[in-house]
Amino acid sequence: MHIAEGFLPPAHAIAWGVASAPFVVHGVRSLTREVREHPESTLLLGASGAFTFVLSALKLPSVTGSCSHPTGTGLGAILFRPPIMAVLGTITLLFQALLLAHGGLTTLGANVFSMAIAGPWAGYGVYRLLRGWDVPLMVTVFFGAFVADLSTYCVTSVQLALAFPDPGSGFLGALGKFGSIFAVTQVPLAVSEGLLTVIVMRLLVQSSKGELTRLGVLLTRSGERKQEAVAR
Amino acid sequence: MSRNARINVLLLIAVAALAVLPLVLGLGDHKEEPFAGADAEAETAITEIEPDYEPWFSPLYEPPSGEVESALFALQAALGAGVLAYYFGLRRGRRQGEERALAASGATAAPADTPGGD
Known part of the structure; x- marks a missing residue:
């Protein structure tokens, strides 16, 4: 659930836009380079974007008695790294802002920052950290997607608390208020997103071994896997 | 299963x-x-x-009713699901094609592999 149109004061809207722009520009460059150097990855890029499309259209009920939706950004961040996900996430947010009146153009910068930049980077960071500790792939994928989803809504809460500090309790009071609306609602949804991302990754491991090896998701450490990669 | x-x-x-x-x-x-x-x-x-x-x-375009809005959300999900299904279908088909081609070339290559001619 994104910040609605017009619900950030102009100064905040502009500041978040300025903060997001370089990430998106850098992402567009990474994306064009990826497509130029590896035209065969276009399909998987499309699939990653499609996953975000599906998940951010699914409004699910949560334990707090309200509804929110997952983001689907963890998968693309793990496969293609966060800069490329910044572009795919921005496209999804634009679609929703223009056609669905969900999110908005004035709040696009802030929403891009939370869903397409902060979330993917946080999820990717956790994924890399766990991989470094030799945690099984699917466990790292689950936590990567879980963190990408949950951190997105934590950032949204911070953005709103910065714009609307509580008159009595200040920034922290407002953060508690928005956090209980967004972040708590999101916990079970982030679990769902983690599980769905694991399902897609399992299907990818079956169907696209070569691609995942090239992207560094599947390691060619053991000899057996190496042979398999060579055979392909 | x-x-x-x-x-x-x-x-x-x-x-x-x-x-x-x-x-x-x-x-x-x-x-x-x-x-x-x-x-x-x-x-x-x-x-x-x-x-x-x-x-x-305010939003430049707002769906006129909850029904239209849910239709657009369904459209978004359908677009994404369609692309995902296309991807996995294509992969599966390619893999099957490769396996078949491999099996076919294996069948024709097998006699040539046997030493004996020279």
């Missing part, structure tokens, strides 16, 4: 359970409007903190 497929089905059931349980347990009953969007609740919270706040920009 293979072990792989069974695990995927179990994962899907877990996702469905996570979505259905809040409804079954009636976790939205304490609210005036159960299971409203979190973004609408945030808007309410903003007007609580700053009663004078007026949104200074």
